[in-house]
Amino acid sequence: MVRLVFISILFCCVLAGRAQDSSLLSMLGDSSAPGKKLLVTQTFKAKRIVNTQTVEAPAKGDLNFIIMHRFGEINDGSYEFFGLDNATMRIGLDYGLTEKLAIGIGRSSEEKTFDGYLKYKLLRQSTGQGAVPLSVSLLASITNYTLKFDNKPYLNAKYRTSYMVQALVARKITTALSLQVAPTWQHFNLVPTVRDKNDVFSTSIGGRLKFTKRMSITAEYNILFPDQVTSIDVKNSLSMGFDIETGGHVFQLVFTNSQGMTESQFIPRTTGSWGKGDIYFGFNISRNFSLGKKEKDKKW
Numbered sequence: 574m575v576r577l578v579f580i581s582i583l584f585c586c587v588l589a590g591r592a593q594d595s596s597l598l599s600m601l602g603d604s605s606a607p608g609k610k611l612l613v614t615q616t617f618k619a620k621r622i623v624n625t626q627t628v629e630a631p632a633k634g635d636l637n638f639i640i641m642h643r644f645g646e647i648n649d650g651s652y653e654f655f656g657l658d659n660a661t662m663r664i665g666l667d668y669g670l671t672e673k674l675a676i677g678i679g680r681s682s683e684e685k686t687f688d689g690y691l692k693y694k695l696l697r698q699s700t701g702q703g704a705v706p707l708s709v710s711l712l713a714s715i716t717n718y719t720l721k722f723d724n725k726p727y728l729n730a731k732y733r734t735s736y737m738v739q740a741l742v743a744r745k746i747t748t749a750l751s752l753q754v755a756p757t758w759q760h761f762n763l764v765p766t767v768r769d770k771n772d773v774f775s776t777s778i779g780g781r782l783k784f785t786k787r788m789s790i791t792a793e794y795n796i797l798f799p800d801q802v803t804s805i806d807v808k809n810s811l812s813m814g815f816d817i818e819t820g821g822h823v824f825q826l827v828f829t830n831s832q833g834m835t836e837s838q839f840i841p842r843t844t845g846s847w848g849k850g851d852i853y854f855g856f857n858i859s860r861n862f863s864l865g866k867k868e869k870d871k872k873w
Contacts, residue, residue, distance in 0.1 A: 613745050618818055624829065624839050625755060631861065634669060634865015640664055641855070643829070643855035646850070646853060647850055647853075648851060657854075662682050663683075673693055675693075676690070681834055681835055683833050686835055687716065687718075687719065690712060690713060691712070691714075708741075708745075710741040711738075712740075712741060713738050728763075733762075737757065738757070742755065755776065758772065759775075769801075773841050775796055775798060775841070779791070788815070788817055791825070795809055795810040797841060805842065807844060812829035821860055821861050824858055825857040827853075829855070831843040
């Protein structure tokens with residue numbers, strides 16, 4: 574039912590998108606030149622919807638610093654202070670090499686995981702002459718976990734590594750509503766059993782709904798294709814957030830059934846169930862620093 578709701582909302586909003594070009598023109602502040610091609614900016618304010626990355630990336634010379642924090646499960650009860658006694662976190666840096674290409678690195682306490690990625694802005698949504706209806710970014714990442722297992726000496730760096738390629742496709746429907754889909758391929762060099770797939774396919778659906786100038790609600794649903802992972806009772810990752818924009822900061826309050834914060838963790842290895850109260854409360858804090866000289870009229 575959740576899957577059908579998300580897909581239905583996405584389909585209806587994309588169909589309605591053509592009717593919103595005039596509102597986007599006024600948003601960009603150039604309604605006096607309706608034939609001029611204008612780039613649509615800030616499809617998403619943050620670089621992540623909740624866990625899933627967005628089409629956005631730091632501009633050239635910008636450094637984005639992010640802290641992602643997840644407490645324990647709410648249903649752990651009062652003894653664990655409803656999960657607040659336990660926590661995992663990820664700390665990351667994203668840097669804009671050019672206006673279209675960005676690089677990022679991160680470290681998660683979950684399985685002591687390192688991750689890195691490259692993101693390329695292939696298309697940018699625009700209005701006016703030669704308008705482009707969607708923004709498309711390509712994401713390629715690699716993760717490696719370093720947690721020690723004394724009884725598994727064969728787990729060298731090769732077997733601890735996974736790779737991911739993702740196409741991030743988004744549209745800013747109105748000034749308040751943005752939606753994104755992200756078909757995903759992941760490859761794991763080592764899987765738990767012979768029944769598990771080394772190549773895992775999934776798709777993510779997510780969006781942002783602004784209700785004030787600086788506040789919005791975000792949600793994402795990661796759909797794992799059937800029979801990809803069989804050794805655990807995996808659930809689709811469903812996450813929701815409440816975003817507060819404060820100048821250069823974006824503060825997100827998060828509720829999710831996934832404890833992991835990298836794609837290799839929350840897509841194929843989520844076991845929490847919202848119906849059973851397996852919900853992790855947490856937050857994301859991101860801060861953007863402008864380190865390079867800005868070029869006028871080149872804002873994406």
